[in-house]
Every structure is written in C-alpha cells, then in structure tokens.
Amino acid sequence: MRAVVFERYGERAEVREVADPKPAEHGVVVRVEATGLCRSDWHGWQGHDPDITLPHVPGHELAGVVEAVGTRVTGHRPGDRVTVPFVCACGTCPSCAAGDGQVCERQTQPGFTHWGSFAQYVALDHADVNLVAVPDGMSFATAASLGCRFATAFRAVVQQGRVAAGEWVAVHGCGGVGLSAVMIAAASGARVVAVDVSPRALELARRFGAAECVDASRVTDTAAAVRELTGRGVHLSLDALGSPATCVASVNGLRRRGRHIQVGLLPSPDGTTPVPMARVIGLELEILGSHGMAAHTYPPMLELVRAGVLRPDLLVTSTIGLAEVPAALAAMGTTPGAGVTVIEPWS
Template identity: 80%
Template structure:
C-alpha cells in the first residue's frame, strides 16, 4: 500500500510503498477513504509523543470500509462503513469496565502507538469495542472529522464542561477542535466568545454562531473575555494547547467557572503555569478532556443526522495523499482554517 512515512522527527515525510497491514485477532483492517490532518499529527511528527517509534506513519482521524476481519470479531464484517475514536480501548481494564474507554490503561492510538491512517489501509485492534458505524448519509470526509476533533470537542463541551443554555463559553483557538466547540456550544444554547489570532478563523467562528470574536493579538485576551461576558465565562476551553492560551482560558473565567484543557500542551520547556491563586480563591474547576469512547457516539451522531450539528461545514479543504507531507509540515507555522482532510484514494501529487 501507499503511505506517508517519516524516518526522522521534524524532517519531511514522503509517500512510499509499504507492506499491507493484516488484522490481529479481535481486530480489523480498514480501507481508509478519508483521514483528518490534525495538529496532534504535527506534534507526533515533531517528536513530542514518546510512543512513536521510527519509521512511522501518522494519522488518527479516519473513516473508511472494513477490508478484513480478524478472528473473534463478532460485530463487524467486510464492507461495513466505519470510523473510530483516536483512543482505541482494550475493553477489559477497570476503566473500560466503567465505560471510560477514553482513558483506557492499555489504549492504543493509530498514528501514535502504531502506524496510522495516512495510508491506504490501517489496522485497528479490539474492533468490537472501538468501531463506530458511519450512517450512509454521512460522507467519509465528515466522518473522519468526528473521530478526534469533533468528538473531542463534543465531550469537552457537553460532558466535561457541562454546558448549559444561556451560559457564556469562551473558546481559545479556532482550529478544528475550537470551531467544533463553537458549533456545539451554540447548539446547546450557550453564548460563545471565540478567541484566535487569525481573522479567517474568527470569521468562521462567527459564521458558526459565536456572539463575539476576540483577536488574541490585541493585548490581554482574558480581560477582553471578561469584559464582553460581563464578568467572565462560565465555561472556557483551551482548544489550541499552549501555556499562554491555557492560562488565558483560566484567567477569563468568572467565579466558580470551569476550564477544560483540550489542546495538547508541550511537556518540555518548564511546563504550563496556571493562575492557581485564582483557581483557589474563585473555586474554579480545571478539567482535562481526552477524546470520547465509541459507545458514546450515538447522541452526537443523532444531532448530526438531524442537522442540529453540521461537522461537514468544518471541512474546509480536501487533499490527496501525496500532498499530506507538505500539509503536515505547514501546520507548525500555518495551522489553517477549519479542517483539512486527506483522501488516500484520490489522484494527486506523488510524495
């Protein structure tokens, strides 16, 4: 099969021929019809993830068709349209038994713990726990957007953030996760303040229902959020993942507000400093959110099916597999607007 492969962290990947994967017992091989290009892929390419062993194939937001089924799989067969969370659970640890597969202690992650979906085929383990059926009316490009960014934002806003109608929600960083969070919070009846440095990203956030847009290049963003919300956000998300945006998200809350950290933060460079004196004095909640389990998808999919949520509008570009190496490298300096989706079967530039 053709796949995007990199041999060294931070050096240009290339498209090459590699062996086809085979399904493990309990697993499947999926023919990849679409796979999202996510900033987490960039972090992996840069060497920020300790699980990656070189050479490596990135990619973790995928949708496609079951190509082959391993021994013991009972719920899926060749030809099924599927997607999967980026956290693939074991199904048998204590966390899985409690229904919290997104924090499985033996989790695997395509594109991180093993070769991922920037390829014509990808292998996934524990299929009966991790696969999600893709409705016929949903395109593969839209389904690929659900597996990481949209599903992650949905759980961060709805379950972890406990959004309520009429609340103020601040979203720091309006890439794929952030724009998803804007759309989901608006659908829940919240008033949203979108924060970003890019005019195009803020324009999209307004298009998806944000009541206010704050240009993060113009001074103190936390103060701006507090001003437009009349005292601070009830719920705030760092959807980008940087020490600056994480601190601003916490600092822009009102008393007893809730901060949800969604964007990955760099482990190096001294870590992330949050205004903990405010967390204590104002009884703020600081929460993490890590994807969403496969069994939790149906309510979100029903909102997508009904048209209440429109993840298809977040897909702003599609590219062939051959264009993925350059697009991956560019995420470090130009994250882009909305979501870019790679179509491995589409004709295009060779890598």
C-alpha cells in the same frame, strides 16, 4: 499500499510503498476513504509523543470500509462503513468497565502507538469495542472529522464542560477542535466568545455560532477582553489550541466557580505548564482535562448530526491527496489552521 512515512522527527515525510497491514485476532483492517490532518499529527511528527517508534505513519481520525477482520471479531464484517475514536480501548480494564474507554489503561492509538491512517489501509485494535457504524447518508469526509476533533470537542463541551443554555463559553483557538466546540456550544444554547489570531478562523467561528470574537493579535490581554465582553467572565472556557499563553488566558477569563477544560496538548521541555492557581483557589475554579470520547457514547452526537443540529461537514475547508500531505503537515507549525483538512488516500 501507499502511505506517508517519516524517518526522523521534524524532517519532511514522504509518500512511499509499504507493506499492507494485517488484522490482529481482535482487530480489523480498514480501507481508508478519508482521514483528517490534525495538529496532534504535527505534535507526533515533532517528537512530542513518547509512544511513536520510527519509521512512522501518522494519522488518527479516519473513516472507511472494513477490508479484513480478525478471527475473534464478531460484530463486524468486510464491507461495513465505519469510523473509530482515536483512542482504541481494550474493553476489559477497570476504566473500560466503568465506561471510560477514552482513558483506557491499555489503549492503542492509530498514528501514535502504531502506524496510522495517512495510508490506503490501517489496522485497528479491539474492533468490537471501538468501531462505530457510519450512517449510509453520511459522507466519509464528515465521518472522519468526528473521530478526533469533533468528538473531542463534543465531550469537552457537553460531558466534561457541562454546558448549559444561556451560559457564556470562551473557546481559545479556532482550528478544527475549536470551531467544533464553537458549533456545539452554540447549538447547546450558550453564548460563545471565540478567540484566535486568524481573521479567517474568527470569520468561520461567527459562521458557526460565535456571538463575540476576540482577535488575539490585536489585544495584549485576551482574558481581560473576554471578561469585558461578558461582564464578569465566562462560565466555561476551553483551551483548544494548547499553549501556556492560551491555557493561562482561558483560566483568567473565567468568572467565579467557572470551569476550564484543557483540550489542546501542552508540550513543554520539562513537561510543566504554569497555571494561575491563586485564581483557581480564590474563585473556586474547576480545571479539567478532556481526552477524546469513547465509542459507546457516540449515539447522541450522531443523532444531532443526523438531525442537522450539528453540521461537522461544514468544518471541512479543504481536501487533499497523499502527495500533498508532507507539505501540509509541516505547514501546521507555522500557518494558523482554519477548519478541517481531509485527506483522501485513493485520490
């Protein structure tokens, strides 16, 4: 099969022929029809993920057709249209038993713990626990966008963030995760403030329901701007980008007893990020992380997509082939993202 491979961190990847994957006893091989290009893939390429072993094939949000099944798989067969969370749960550890597969103690992640979906085929573990059926009317591009960014945003806003109609919600960083969060929060009846440095990203945020926008390239204190727009600050704030500056701004923009959700990865040389803890204590703020979404919790999200309340298809702003991936992956470090780029490996 053809796949995008990198041999060294930060050095340009290339498209080459590699061996086709084989399914584990509990796993499947999926023919990849669409896969998203995500900032997490850029972090992996930069060497920020300790699970990656070189050489490596990135890619973790995907949709396609089951090609082959392992001997212990009972719920799926070749020809099934499927997607999968980027965290593949084991299904048997205490976290999985509690319904928390997104923090599985023995999780695997395509594109991180093993070769991923920037390829024509990908192997996926524990298929009976992790595969999610793609409805017949849903495109593969739309389904691929669910597996990481949209599902991550849905859990962050709805399940972790406990969004309520009428609340103010700030979203810092309007790439794929951030725009998904804007759409989901607005559909939940919240008033959304979108924060980004890109006019194009803010334009999309308004299109997807943001009531207010803050151009972070034009203000020196984005948290103060958020508080001014909302009166007393927001009830719920998400750092969807992942940087010390956006994390601190998210916390500082909260009102009393507000909730901060950290979604974007925060790589740093020493593994720490400064957080204004005096404000956290004084205002009784909540600081929560959000890490994907377990497969068994997909149905409510899929129903909102089916009903047209949520439109993840509108987030797809470009489609590319494998040959264009190495340049697009490298560009994620310098070019602000706007929307979701989907890769079609067979085009």
